Amino acid sequence: MLPNEIEKKIDTFLLKVQKPGRYVGGEYNAVVKDPAAVETRVALAFPDIYDLGVPNLGLAIFYDQLNKMPDVWAERVYLPWEDMEAEMRSRGIPLYTLESKTQLRDMDILGITIPYESLYTNVLNLFDLAQMSVFSAERDETCPLVIAGGHSAYNPEPMAPYIDAFVIGEGEEVFPEIIRCYQSWKRSKASKLTLLESLAEIEGVYIPSFYEPFYNEDGTVADVKTINPKAKTRIKKRIVPVLPEPPERFIVPSIDVVQNRVAVEIMRGCSRGCRFCQAGFITRPVRERPADMVINSLSKALEDTGYEEAALLSLSSSDYRPIRELVTELHDLYQKRKLNIALPSLRIDTVSVDILEQLRGSRAGGFTLAPEAASEKIKKTINKYITEEQLLKTAEVIYGRGWTTIKLYFMIGLPNETMEDVQAIADLAIKVIKIGRRLVGKRSQLNLGVATFVPKPHTPFQWTQLDDPEVVAEKQALLKNALKTPGVKISWSEPDSTMFEAWSTRGDRRLAKVIYRAWELGAKLDAWADHYKKDAWMQAFEENNLSPEFYVHRKRNADEVFPWDIIDPGVSKKTLRREYENSLNGILRPDCRTGCYGCGIVQAFHDIQPAEESVRWFCPIPEKGV
Amino acid sequence: MERIRITFEKTGAMRYTSHLDMQKVWIRALLRAKLPLAYTQGFHPTPKVAYAWPLPLGWGTEGELMDIWLDNPEEKEVKADSFIRDVNNAMPAGLRILSIEKLPYSDPALTIVIQSAVYQIIFPDYQNTEDLKEKMTELMSQETIERERRGKIYDMKPLIEDWLCGTDDNGEVFMKVQMAARDSAMGRPDELAAALGFDPFAVNITRLKYIL
Numbered sequence: 001m002l003p004n005e006i007e008k009k010i011d012t013f014l015l016k017v018q019k020p021g022r023y024v025g026g027e028y029n030a031v032v033k034d035p036a037a038v039e040t041r042v043a044l045a046f047p048d049i050y051d052l053g054v055p056n057l058g059l060a061i062f063y064d065q066l067n068k069m070p071d072v073w074a075e076r077v078y079l080p081w082e083d084m085e086a087e088m089r090s091r092g093i094p095l096y097t098l099e100s101k102t103q104l105r106d107m108d109i110l111g112i113t114i115p116y117e118s119l120y121t122n123v124l125n126l127f128d129l130a131q132m133s134v135f136s137a138e139r140d141e142t143c144p145l146v147i148a149g150g151h152s153a154y155n156p157e158p159m160a161p162y163i164d165a166f167v168i169g170e171g172e173e174v175f176p177e178i179i180r181c182y183q184s185w186k187r188s189k190a191s192k193l194t195l196l197e198s199l200a201e202i203e204g205v206y207i208p209s210f211y212e213p214f215y216n217e218d219g220t221v222a223d224v225k226t227i228n229p230k231a232k233t234r235i236k237k238r239i240v241p242v243l244p245e246p247p248e249r250f251i252v253p254s255i256d257v258v259q260n261r262v263a264v265e266i267m268r269g270c271s272r273g274c275r276f277c278q279a280g281f282i283t284r285p286v287r288e289r290p291a292d293m294v295i296n297s298l299s300k301a302l303e304d305t306g307y308e309e310a311a312l313l314s315l316s317s318s319d320y321r322p323i324r325e326l327v328t329e330l331h332d333l334y335q336k337r338k339l340n341i342a343l344p345s346l347r348i349d350t351v352s353v354d355i356l357e358q359l360r361g362s363r364a365g366g367f368t369l370a371p372e373a374a375s376e377k378i379k380k381t382i383n384k385y386i387t388e389e390q391l392l393k394t395a396e397v398i399y400g401r402g403w404t405t406i407k408l409y410f411m412i413g414l415p416n417e418t419m420e421d422v423q424a425i426a427d428l429a430i431k432v433i434k435i436g437r438r439l440v441g442k443r444s445q446l447n448l449g450v451a452t453f454v455p456k457p458h459t460p461f462q463w464t465q466l467d468d469p470e471v472v473a474e475k476q477a478l479l480k481n482a483l484k485t486p487g488v489k490i491s492w493s494e495p496d497s498t499m500f501e502a503w504s505t506r507g508d509r510r511l512a513k514v515i516y517r518a519w520e521l522g523a524k525l526d527a528w529a530d531h532y533k534k535d536a537w538m539q540a541f542e543e544n545n546l547s548p549e550f551y552v553h554r555k556r557n558a559d560e561v562f563p564w565d566i567i568d569p570g571v572s573k574k575t576l577r578r579e580y581e582n583s584l585n586g587i588l589r590p591d592c593r594t595g596c597y598g599c600g601i602v603q604a605f606h607d608i609q610p611a612e613e614s615v616r617w618f619c620p621i622p623e624k625g626v
Numbered sequence: 627m628e629r630i631r632i633t634f635e636k637t638g639a640m641r642y643t644s645h646l647d648m649q650k651v652w653i654r655a656l657l658r659a660k661l662p663l664a665y666t667q668g669f670h671p672t673p674k675v676a677y678a679w680p681l682p683l684g685w686g687t688e689g690e691l692m693d694i695w696l697d698n699p700e701e702k703e704v705k706a707d708s709f710i711r712d713v714n715n716a717m718p719a720g721l722r723i724l725s726i727e728k729l730p731y732s733d734p735a736l737t738i739v740i741q742s743a744v745y746q747i748i749f750p751d752y753q754n755t756e757d758l759k760e761k762m763t764e765l766m767s768q769e770t771i772e773r774e775r776r777g778k779i780y781d782m783k784p785l786i787e788d789w790l791c792g793t794d795d796n797g798e799v800f801m802k803v804q805m806a807a808r809d810s811a812m813g814r815p816d817e818l819a820a821a822l823g824f825d826p827f828a829v830n831i832t833r834l835k836y837i838l
Binding site: 011012013014015016020021023024025026027028030252254256260303304305306309338 | 638639640644647650651653654655656657658660662671683684695716717718719720750764828
């Protein structure tokens with residue numbers, strides 16, 4: 001279907017769907033180019049609705065970067081909400097790009113970001129709405145090349161049959177390389193296999209169809225064989241040695257979306273080594289953006305967008321060395337303009353309170369902290385050690401300076417956790433709310449977010465299992481009964497979504513069939529709690545003779561081959577195993593900036609590690625020849 | 627402080643932005659154009675801006691009005707050309723200022739001075755102008771035109787002040803209708819289309835101008 005036909009057709013029914021502004025494009029800073037003047041057309045897809053997709057920083061980075069290339073036009077595509085999907089399907093309208101209303105089939109490259117696993121069925125739905133086969137093997141040279149990236153790609157296996165090429169790690173350098181590779185392939189008019197073979201030579205690109213897994217009788221992976229001469233035995237993630245300038249242009253939607261703000265990454269990577277945290281292990285090494293670069297790009301983006309809110313993003317903001325200067329300068333620059341600045345992931349100490357007090361714009365809101373654990377033992381297990389004294393002192397300062405609400409994040413279901421460890425969370429919460437009552441009286445509020453721990457690939461806990469649902473229920477009940485205190489509110493993770501996350505994140509290639517069948521049975525928008533179709537998933541497992549139990553509640557042997565071992569995140573499996581053993585023995589590992597433990601990052605990336613002082617990592621620089 | 631009345635059009639993709647979302651769109655565009663906006667007093671100061679009557683989702687407009695207030699230093703005069711150029715460069719597709727005029731600071735509000743609005747209704751997939759004329763004449767010959775809005779019965783007839791039908795350059799049948807646009811008497815062209823037997827979601831409505 002041609003762009004003008006699509007545009008005309010949707011105009012006849014858009015008023016019948018909710019928030020039609022999601023489907024028309026035309027936003028400020030949307031890039032429109034002359035199709036005849038570009039060589040390569042790219043569609044950047046976020047496989048959920050517009051409202052969630054527009055604020056995604058990853059896609060904003062690529063949209064800005066690719067559109068700066070004169071011969072490339074990058075457009076956006078999101079999934080329609082159900083009402084729009086039904087209207088499109090009933091009229092045979094294919095999924096189209098927002099900028100030019102071009103059907104996805106006519107694009108050269110379709111780049112999908114998959115930051116979390118609950119988007120898997122949406123990706124299949126996206127192919128189907130685009131009137132393309134969901135299977136990579138059934139899409140020929142006339143279909144766009146489908147690449148996917150994002151954190152979920154660190155275990156690409158559950159989506160292996162559907163994606164042509166995965167990008168593992170940071171895409172800023174890889175994406176342009178893929179485009180150049182695609183362009184010379186297209187000029188050569190060679191087969192799709194030729195394209196995939198040349199892509200396989202790019203560092204950080206994984207072509208799943210070049211590999212075949214073999215399984216042991218117990219269902220674990222025995223081996224993964226390469227079935228194409230171009231296939232590497234392992235795919236090392238890509239990183240940028242120095243963080244580039246942040247994006248200059250942000251799309252300003254003409255309708256309300258979940259986050260209306262300019263987001264700037266101040267730091268990538270984390271040196272804390274919390275053993276549950278996948279991001280902490282896969283985004284190493286730590287790289288900071290200079291404060292003046294952050295301020296300049298933030299000021300430019302604020303002027304260019306007119307946004308009232310900004311966010312400074314990192315995994316551990318307090319570890320960003322120039323944090324105080326940055327905050328003071330932003331405060332001086334924007335105190336008149338009533339700018340709200342969000343600064344998540346602060347350490348639990350009184351300095352953080354000073355920082356947030358300076359940033360507290362016109363909205364006070366709550367103060368969020370993530371101790372994750374309360375008992376001595378569990379703090380050591382997860383390697384996130386905040387003394388009770390430090391936490392209570394911080395709470396005292398927060399309530400003392402006029403905040404009425406504190407939100408604390410905890411996890412339950414961690415390895416070796418007992419009922420006493422859970423009781424410690426309740427005891428700590430009571431101590432905190434008592435401080436609140438004493439300092440701000442009955443207005444004081446304590447919100448507890450109690451998540452159930454899900455073991456993730458490429459973390460020390462990849463060998464452990466998800467806690468039994470009955471035990472989790474007992475632990476939740478314990479907290480519920482122990483915390484009937486006025487002023488305390490608790491929220492939980494849903495047991496079903498915990499299970500779902502656990503099998504999708506640790507799935508192997510056989511799980512792909514389960515995802516396909518579940519989607520056929522109507523599973524989609526799984527991230528939306530009221531849309532999650534448990535029955536469809538259970539039926540899909542059963543029909544494929546697989547069981548969620550195998551993926552979820554099974555403790556792994558020390559020497560088990562994991563489906564995601566094909567991916568090399570830089571941190572070695574030996575390091576992860578050692579950290580797992582440390583966790584069982586209650587051994588703490590302080591911040592690795594105070595002393596390198598040799599996690600593997602330096603060995604993996606010594607060839608690109610910068611030596612200049614201004615951009616150097618916190619890792620030691622090995623001597624030449626190491 | 628200076629008060630400026632803006633006449634603008636909202637077409638294409640922009641028709642799908644609601645009146646509520648439009649307020650954010652405008653403030654951001656005015657901030658991007660670096661206009662010295664005047665702010666309201668109080669705990670949560672916001673730029674001082676006043677809109678005319680809300681435009682329902684999906685309708686276009688070719689002569690919408692709004693007032694903004696600027697905190698201009700005396701010596702800096704607002705020049706229409708550069709003002710329009712600067713703001714239009716900062717706008718999303720489909721939103722465009724057509725003209726501006728300066729107004730005494732404390733003139734009455736738009737919603738008080740506006741009397742009527744002229745709308746164009748286009749009927750897609752419908753070719754018969756004569757039939758439309760007949761239908762409309764027949765409707766207007768009734769003593770009252772009883773319609774329902776939000777559960778209440780009202781008479782539409784006194785809200786219809788003038789009308790004509792025709793065929794435009796694209797061969798599409800249209801009707802232009804002038805309807806009352808006052809707080810107590812607000813004509814709705816979609817309700818008129820429904821009264822004539824058309825699907826009010828399928829007709830294409832544009833507010834052409836206000837009559838003050």
